[in-house]
Amino acid sequence: GQNIDQPTEMTATEGAIVQINCTYQTSGFNGLFWYQQHAGEAPTFLSYNVLDGLEEKGRFSSFLSRSKGYSYLLLKELQMKDSASYLCALMDSNYQLIWGAGTKLIIKP
Amino acid sequence: GAVVSQHPSWVICKSGTSVKIECRSLDFQATTMFWYRQFPKQSLMLMATSNEGSKATYEQGVEKDKFLINHASLTLSTLTVTSAHPEDSSFYICSARDTSGTGMSETQYFGPGTRLLVL
Numbered sequence: 068g069q070n071i072d073q074p075t076e077m078t079a080t081e082g083a084i085v086q087i088n089c090t091y092q093t094s095g096f097n098g099l100f101w102y103q104q105h106a107g108e109a110p111t112f113l114s115y116n117v118l119d120g121l122e123e124k125g126r127f128s129s130f131l132s133r134s135k136g137y138s139y140l141l142l143k144e145l146q147m148k149d150s151a152s153y154l155c156a157l158m159d160s161n162y163q164l165i166w167g168a169g170t171k172l173i174i175k176p
Numbered sequence: 177g178a179v180v181s182q183h184p185s186w187v188i189c190k191s192g193t194s195v196k197i198e199c200r201s202l203d204f205q206a207t208t209m210f211w212y213r214q215f216p217k218q219s220l221m222l223m224a225t226s227n228e229g230s231k232a233t234y235e236q237g238v239e240k241d242k243f244l245i246n247h248a249s250l251t252l253s254t255l256t257v258t259s260a261h262p263e264d265s266s267f268y269i270c271s272a273r274d275t276s277g278t279g280m281s282e283t284q285y286f287g288p289g290t291r292l293l294v295l
Contacts, residue, residue, distance in 0.1 A: 098282060109269045109286040110220070112178075154220070158282055162273075164210075168219045 069093040071167035073155050078173045083145050087153050087170045089138045095160020101129050101140045102154040104169065110154055113140070142172075150174045179203055180272050182287035189260055190295055196256045197290045199270030205250040206272035210284060211243070214267045226253045260294045267291055 070092045079085040089099070098117035102110035116122055116131035116138060128141040140153055155167040179202040187195050199209055209226045224245050225233045232245035244256040253272075257264055268291075271284040 100283070102286075107267075109289040112283055112285060115283055162282060163225070164222075164284060166220050166222075 069157060069159060069165045071155055071157055071165060073153075073167045073170045075168070076171045076173065078175060079142075079145055081145055081147060081174055081176050084141065084143050085145060085172065087140045087142075087155075087172065089140070089155035089167060091136045091138075091155075091157050091167075093136070093157055093159060093165070096133065097158040097160065097162055099129075099131055099138045100156040100158065100164065101127075101138075102156065103151050104154055105151045113153075145174050147174050147176070178274055178283070178285045180270065180285050180287040182270055182290050184290060185288060186291050186293075188293045188295065191261050192259055194256055194258045195260055195292060196254055197268055197270070197292075199253045199255070199272065199287050201251045201272040201274075201285075204272075204274045206253075206274065207250060208273045209247060209253040210271045210273075211245060211253075211255050212269045212271065214269060214289075216267075220269070223255075257292065260292070262294045265292055265294045 073089045100115050101113040103113050104110040114129035116129050121130045126143045131138045152169040152171050154169045157165045181200045183198045207228045211223045212220045213223050214220050222235050223238045226245045226247040228247045228250050234240045247253040267289050269289040271286045273284050
């Protein structure tokens with residue numbers, strides 16, 4: 068079966084850096100996604116990793132290690148608008164997304 | 177690119193009525209669309225996978241006769257909540273997978289969601 072773990076909640080300070088970790092177990096793997104979801108809104112796509120390594124996109128970066136079943140989302144220069152839930156999702160061998168429960172990120176001034 | 181729309185964004189209806197929600201991929205073709213439901217402060221729950229021109233695949237515990245899905249074209253899927261009851265009140269979100277073959281073809285792009293309140 069599949070399993071995804073990410074922290075329930077994290078708190079960080081405006082202007083700082085935060086790393087949100089995601090670990091997973093799966094028998095089939097076709098990539099790992101990160102989505103951002105603000106309260107009351109639908110998720111928006113942030114990143115997709117299918118190969119090992121770091122993908123950088125502006126203030127957000129995502130890392131994947133397939134051998135370790137591990138990914139992280141790195142947010143730099145945090146802004147108040149980054150307060151949201153961050154969802155890690157694994158794409159299985161059937162190209163279905165398996166969702167983590169999400170990490171609620173709270174940004175404090 | 178990769179914009180998905182949903183209509184309506186808000187629905188308030190009486191118990192026992194049926195509600196139809198539309199999901200459209202505006203600038204790409206989507207052979208596969210997904211319907212999710214999300215209750216307050218809970219995770220996304222996949223309800224069904226909708227494939228153009230064929231029957232939808234429902235997740236365990238989701239009643240296919242209650243949640244009717246039609247994916248008649250490459251850009252439109254509809255979800256009809258039949259005989260809605262207050263417990264069906266939720267945030268319904270669709271997503272579409274861009275299968276055009278360019279870029280990240282497995283990425284799901286989400287519509288803005290539809291809030292359903294059944295009185």
